Structure formats: C-alpha cells, structure tokens
Amino acid sequence: MNTLEAIAKRRSIRQYKPGEISRENIEILLKAAMSAPTARNCQEWEFVVVRDKNMFKKMMEIHPYARMLEHADCAIVVCGNTQREHAPGYWIADCGAATQNILLAATELGIGSVWLGVYPNQERMDGLSRLFKLPAHIKPLNIISFGIPAEQPTEVNRFDPAKIHYELW
Amino acid sequence: MNTLEAIAKRRSIRQYKPGEISRENIEILLKAAMSAPTARNCQEWEFVVVRDKNMFKKMMEIHPYARMLEHADCAIVVCGNTQREHAPGYWIADCGAATQNILLAATELGIGSVWLGVYPNQERMDGLSRLFKLPAHIKPLNIISFGIPAEQPTEVNRFDPAKIHYELW
Numbered sequence: 001m002n003t004l005e006a007i008a009k010r011r012s013i014r015q016y017k018p019g020e021i022s023r024e025n026i027e028i029l030l031k032a033a034m035s036a037p038t039a040r041n042c043q044e045w046e047f048v049v050v051r052d053k054n055m056f057k058k059m060m061e062i063h064p065y066a067r068m069l070e071h072a073d074c075a076i077v078v079c080g081n082t083q084r085e086h087a088p089g090y091w092i093a094d095c096g097a098a099t100q101n102i103l104l105a106a107t108e109l110g111i112g113s114v115w116l117g118v119y120p121n122q123e124r125m126d127g128l129s130r131l132f133k134l135p136a137h138i139k140p141l142n143i144i145s146f147g148i149p150a151e152q153p154t155e156v157n158r159f160d161p162a163k164i165h166y167e168l169w
Numbered sequence: 170m171n172t173l174e175a176i177a178k179r180r181s182i183r184q185y186k187p188g189e190i191s192r193e194n195i196e197i198l199l200k201a202a203m204s205a206p207t208a209r210n211c212q213e214w215e216f217v218v219v220r221d222k223n224m225f226k227k228m229m230e231i232h233p234y235a236r237m238l239e240h241a242d243c244a245i246v247v248c249g250n251t252q253r254e255h256a257p258g259y260w261i262a263d264c265g266a267a268t269q270n271i272l273l274a275a276t277e278l279g280i281g282s283v284w285l286g287v288y289p290n291q292e293r294m295d296g297l298s299r300l301f302k303l304p305a306h307i308k309p310l311n312i313i314s315f316g317i318p319a320e321q322p323t324e325v326n327r328f329d330p331a332k333i334h335y336e337l338w
Contacts, residue, residue, distance in 0.1 A: 001171060001172065002170060002171060002172070002175075002277060003170065003171070003172050003175040003273050003274060003276065003277040004197065004201065004274055004277055006171075006172040007201045007204045007270050007273065007274060008204055010204065010206075012206060028173065030328070030332075030333055031326075031328045032173065032176045034327045034328050034329060034332065035176045035177055035179065035327060036269060037179075037181060037269075037272070037284050039286045043327055043329070043332075045332060046332050046334065047332060047333050047334065048334045048335075048336070048337070048338065049333060049334070049335050049336075050336055051336070052336050055336060086286070087289070087290070088289065089261075089288070089289030090286065090289065092258075092261040092262050092265065093261050093262060093264065093265030093268070093286075093288065093310055093311070094265065095262065095265070096261065096262030096263065096264070096265025096266045096269070097265045097266060097268060097269035097272075097284075098269075099262070099266060100205060100206075100265070100266035100267075100269040100270060101176050101269060101273075103206070103266075104172050104176065104270075104273065105172060105173055105176060107172065108171060108172040108173055115206050117208045117255070117259065117262075119258070119262065120256070120257065120258030120259065121256070132334075132337055132338050133337055133338045134338050135338065138338065141262055142262070157200075158203045158204060158212055159199070159200045159203050160203060160212070163199075163203065163212075163214060163215050163216060164199055164216050164218060165215065165216065165217045165218070165301075166217075166218050166220075167217070167218075167219060167220070167221050167224060168217070168301055168302055169217065169301050169302045169303050169304065169307065
C-alpha cells in the first residue's frame, strides 16, 4: 500500500488474535522509528521491547487503559533520552514522530497496534520507570501494544477545514 | 512507493527549485496530518498555511534556521490547541505525530520538506505567536517548509541496536 493509503488506514487496534509477530518484523518497526527526524539529528529515542506476559500484567496495573495487553503479543515502550536531546523538551515531539512511523509501518505489515499515552501523566511515568528500571534521564512517552488484528475498523475522515488558517490565525 | 520506502526515503529537504505546490496537494498534506492519532481522539491540532513571501521574511527574522524559506513555496505552522487536548502536555507528541504524517505524505508526493523546531524555544514561540496573531491557547510546535526539491539526499541508516532494550532497561 502506498504511504497515503497507510496514513488513512491506520487505526487503533485493540483486539488481537493468537499469533506471533516475528522478531524480523519488530526490527522493521524499530528501524522505521529510527528513521524519523529529530531536532539537530540527536536521535534521542530509546525503546523497550516487551514480550513477557508477566510484564504485561504489571503494565496493566500501572496503565488504566492497557487492558488490550492481555491478548497482545508484544509491546514497545517508546522513551526519550533527556541527556541526548537538543535542548530540554524536544524529546516529546521527536518521539511522537518516531511513534507515528512505528504505527504506519505496523499498518503496512498487517500488524495491529495502538498508542497508549504515558507522558505527561506522572503516575504512569513513575510506574513504568520503576517497572523497567529506567534511569532518571529516560522518560517513557507511551506504550505501543501489538498483536495480530482481530478487528478491522473502517477508515475515518477527520479532515476539518476549520482547523486550517491561511496566512494569519 | 510503499510506506516503508517512504519512511526510509524521507529526508530534510532545504533546497528548492522554482515551482508551485498545488492547493490540492496542500490539502492532501493536511488530510494526512489530521489522520494521525491523538490522546482520547481530541484532534487538538491547528494549521497555519503560509504562502506570502513577506511572511516568510518575517519568519526568517524570528527563526534562526529558517533560511530555506527564501526559496520555499509554502510553509505550514503546526500548532496545538491547549483548550482541546486531553490533559495539559499531550498536544506536543500528538502534533509531532501529525507532523510526521505531513512529512511522509510530502515524500510520497515528491514535495521537499523540512521540520523547523519551534516548541519548546520560547523566543521562537513568542515571535510566531505575535506574527500570526495566535490566541494564547494556541502553541506553535514547528514550521514545515515546502518546495520543489533541488537536492536528493541519499537514504541514511540510523538503526542503532544499542537503543533497543529487551524486557528491562
């Protein structure tokens, strides 16, 4: 599928069938993430790949909207390294762009995925930092949950001309 | 080109040839932006589309790394609406994801683009807010500059296994 199709087709997939995502495909997702731009090309991202079901259980205790992990095959915690970013605060949008690359690559590969927000929720950040033993300079932006899709939501058109301003607000 | 190709091919394009980006293509870019996910589907983005060369001059005075606007055909200022976001601070990563969709759609369409960081640089944010008369709750994340590409940077491989952690940090 071409890029515009993938962008339109990408939806949050929370229902999964049994089945494994290959290690090769996870590497494709991570390569996509690391192809995103970053301020001054600092590449201040870090990724924790989780497949251990016990870790999923603990993540569900920390994140109130992570129930789909019960049937997920894999998760990636996208983090920013605040010691590597161009200046304080750049990691958030940069890791957001990297996350979007992962979601689009997953769409292309037929993998279901959903972005679960963590930053700026301090409780979720603290919980995940403890669980994954993240150093203080590593900040979790989100959890991405992956699985073989058991639902196929239709495309939605969110285009809203009211959000477009010409030359001035 | 398929999504994985576009993700790999996307590079920052700062040199442009004369030529116009059609209004239809700008609409495709904005539709791509508005296809990104947002926390709780708040869609808290706003876009200022700029084509006026006088505005480009003023933007170059505000942003120290925006010299490519001299030959750009169009720019989009991607903004977050802090009155619409799920909770304070979510707009940054959400608008980062929307920006990545724009950059990938531009790659697909053969349009050169580059992301110029604005947030969290207060001086640039204040300057653009004044220039575009943004209300206080509208925060500029970046400027994206667009033009007909006059350079074709080769793909780079930024894949770094050291950034991948399994199960724990």
